Amino acid sequence: MDHLDQLESQSIYIIREAYKKFRKIGMLWSIGKDSVLGDSKIYYKINSKLKWGCIEDLYKEVTPKEVFKKGNKEFITPKEKVEVLSVNGKNQRKAKIQFNKVTTLISHFTSKDVYEIKLQTNKHIKVTRDHSLIGSYTDKNGLTLKPVEVYGLTRKDSIFCANTLNFDVKNLKKVDDIGVADWILVLGGLWLADGCYALDRKIIISTGKNKGILSFLKKIPREKPIVEKIAKELREHPNFKRKNLKLDLAKKISKKHGVSFWSAYDSKKRMEELLNRKENLNVLVKENGDVWICSKKLVTKLKKLGFKGLSKNKKIPSWIYTLSNKQLALFLGGYFAGDGSCWRKDNKFAISFSSINKNLLESIRPLLLRLGISHGFSVSNARGSGFRTKSKKMYQIIVSSKQSIKNFLKGVPDLANKLRKVKINWAGKSNYQISARKVKHIKILPKKMRKVYDLEVENTHNFIANDIICHNSTTLLWLAKKAFYGKVPFPVIYIDTGLHFKEMYEFRDMCVKKWGLNLIVSKNYEEAEQKGIGPKAKLECCTVRKTDALKKTIAEHKFEALLLGIRRDEHGIRAKERVFSPRDRDFKWDYKDQPPELWDQFKTQKEGEQHLRVHPLLHWTEIDIWDYIKRENLPVNPLYFAKKGKRYRSLGCMPCTSPVKSKADNVDKIIKEVKKSKIAERSGRAQDKEEANAMQKLRSLGYMILF
Known part of the structure; x- marks a missing residue:
């Protein structure tokens, strides 16, 4: 078990213990949205039945077990077992494409920017600006998968796409169940390439006089019962005994049955000779190499199977995608x-x-x-x-x-x-199931109201749409999901000071949507505005907007314990904290009287009207957090990434938070920067620039970090 595994294991243990110990527990949290357009093509299964279609088709087809609505967003828990193709594995070498369970389907209307991303292979997908695709970075294991938000993409970036979709096709509906023979499959492919219909009675295939194609078409099973009916009517017709049988008579009778002969028959003997040789009377070969298959019944069957349209708008029927290899x-x-x-x-x-x-x-x-x-x-x-x-x-x-x-x-x-000239004399070499392709083109589509979709996929948190791998799912919240097998069982509290960056609100909403969180928004900024308390009075402003807001929320919901994401290495005063830290009824913290926690033995009992602050990440460091984000492919608030030579290293209210100089625009660069940096993590936070014991005063009054 490596260092991160040990940290993860210990933190999950703390979260579970706190949940078992207290009846009413909440999680303090302050942390964008992502969606793809409904025409994105995916492979999916509903109750093990393979299907191919758009995400919009999947959304319409499922039966809702639970429906949750928030604003114009709809979250559906499907009644059926729904699976989509996704990628298991953390790097290119170990990546495996397989079906994984969909836990939630999300849809909503938006007018935000939609980006069309096209790769060098001309695979493309349309997504909202803050959706994440699976990009790549290089480490000792080769190309490793990581989420990359679309709005930050450049033509220098690479996105992973599928090299193969060769999945197991067991339990599929057999093609014979819909009455399609092997020769129909070949004919359908040939028709899509070089075929058309004439008067709903003929199939015309342009063969270019290719002997192989002609041989196949001549072997198409003849409609013997219809031929026999035509032959019988011809024999019984008064003009049949005449020496010169007219072609018009044969055409008239064959047209009645949807079949055309390739020549006129001048005698009963000739007719019987053709019938006895079992010649295909439905197929006519023209001088230019075109082949006419004269069968109304076959035309009707092909159209019923979905083979229709003109050369400019022909489509492959959706059932083709569910066939065996x-x-x-x-x-x-x-x-x-x-x-x-x-x-x-x-x-x-x-x-x-x-x-x-x-x-x-x-x-x-x-x-x-x-x-x-x-x-x-x-x-x-x-x-x-x-x-x-x-x-x-x-x-x-x-x-x-x-x-x-x-x-x-x-x-x-x-x-x-x-392919007769193709000779292979090389040894086969196994390919990776996915490959990273450079971004070729990025286009912002005209703004308009669109309906967009997303999928929450169990375990992998990605899905394959248009053959491109899309990400769909920070550290404490992720650990809480892991602790309870994907579902956070307690409410998450967001303290809204009214002064946060819009990216913080967007990131919060994204996690609520994708992880199905029970969000409580705690706010008290109206009182601060009424009293004229602004950011310049930093200690008083934090007390009214944060501490007092949280007091009201705890009193209203009667919380006995709160989970927070603070760490000892963030600030000297936090080094005095405990994993289970008591607060009195007035939220005051006696940092001089903290319970000992030797050998990970925690005091979890509260006394009187106290509530406990539980800190599962207390023993983590800043570099641990970023290493874990990289390992687990966790989404990151875009403010942490450098733009124009600056980035935010710690987030808070806009007036009290300043960026630091940095060129780190991805997780790898941030890790390198943090390892070398001698600047404190919270150097951009105004509270830390007050008098030496300002943070200690805030903590003693009940101030908490917003992570």
């Missing part, structure tokens, strides 16, 4: 036969998909990841006789890494025989 490979094989190609440059092979339909091609990407095929995405001007305007764009998926090409050759059938 083997079935996905058949579908991708059909699509590759139409829109795929293989090329070689400088003895390097690459496999690509091309389309003018950007949305269609982007929807192919998670299917490739399901088969462990990582890839890039590029955009270029479309060329060729088929494109009449220069404004047309051609979008391309490119598979170039050795392992991904090997996975492609191993998994995806080569229906069109396009």
Whole structure:
């Protein structure tokens, strides 16, 4: 057990002991909001049934067990077992993509800035400005995961995204349950790439005279019962016995049944010969290589399965994403036969998909990841006789890494025989399941009222949306969650002086929303304003705005104990504190008469009308706090990070808090800075600049640190 583990274990023990000891206990707390747009695509399970869709779809589909509303925000505890894909592990080497339980779904309306973040692989996501994505920093373990708030991102930063979505597909609904055969999957992929419908009676596939595709299409099962009906009507028709049977007659009868023959039949003998050879009378091959599949029944079936639209707006049906890997490979094989190609440059092979339909091609990407095929995405001007305007764009998926090409050759059938020249003579090398990609583009979208969503994911506190890893979840509050397995069972008290930074209020609201906290806001600043007590009278101002506000809250809720996040290393007077520290009815603290706490033996009894202050972090140091924040990937108030050469090292009221000179704009830099710094942590707090015993006076009157 390392140093941080020991600190964590001891603090959790103290929190649990305090909770067991006192009937009424609260936590003092003073500490942004984060959400993604509803069109973000995710894999999710509801009662073990795999689904693919938008976060908005998930939100609509769950049955609420509990609903909590605060303002325009709605917090839903789902009745069903809901799981989403997320990443377990603290660094790239050990990261595993798997499903984890969703404990809470959150939604609300906002008009705040929305950022569209695009990575070098052209994966993109739209999030509110203070949402956190999972970024990276380098340590002895390689690339390590850490939350990075969007508004601070630059093009120098990297964000983690998924290299594979190859998860276990046990307990999935079988594709046969919805009546889809393997050849339908191949045909569906081929139709999305190079197909269309004609008069709701024909499927037209442009094959380019590819022998492999033609061979597949000719093997499509013929509709024997319908063919027999047509043959019977032809035989019984008066004109059938005529030597020259007219083509119009065959067309008229076949059209009635939704089937067209590829030639006219001039004799009963010819008709029977074709039927006996079991030729596919539904398929017509044109001179230009187009294939007509003349079957109204098949057209109706494909449309019912979701294969519809024109080339510019075709979409992959959502049920495709829930198939097994083997079935996905058949579908991708059909699509590759139409829109795929293989090329070689400088003895390097690459496999690509091309389309003018950007949305269609982007929807192919998670299917490739399901088969462990990582890839890039590029955009270029479309060329060729088929494109009449220069404004047309051609979008391309490119598979170039050795392992991904090997996975492609191993998994995806080569229906069109396009990969015959690809030879692999390299040894397979295992890839990481996630990779860090540079930010390519950051765009702020026009302001308007939008509905946004977030998910609270158990254990991992992240989820994968649009193949990008999003963070969703400070030290004392986190320890309290750990102590009670994710749920803080007592109220959290925020003392609002009316003079705090807006970032402190935003950060508070974010934690309340994501962690489902019971928040009590304690305030008394109206009295201070009425009496004309301002920040210049620091001791009196702190007493009225903080101490008196807390007195009212304790009296109203009858709290017997309060948990606080103070530490001995913050100030000399706090070195005199105890883990369990008594206060009398007037909140006074006798620092000369503190109970001994030898060998971690604590005096937890209170006397008379006393209440106890419990300090689980008393034995932590500032560097311990930052090391723990880094290890646990905890969110951090943005004021702690340097901007324009300054940052706040300790937070309080705006008039009494000053920044310190610093270039530390992330957790790693702050840790390095704190280790080297000889400046006190609270050097920016005005209370510490008063007379030598000012803090001691405040503490004796009941003043507490706001963390």
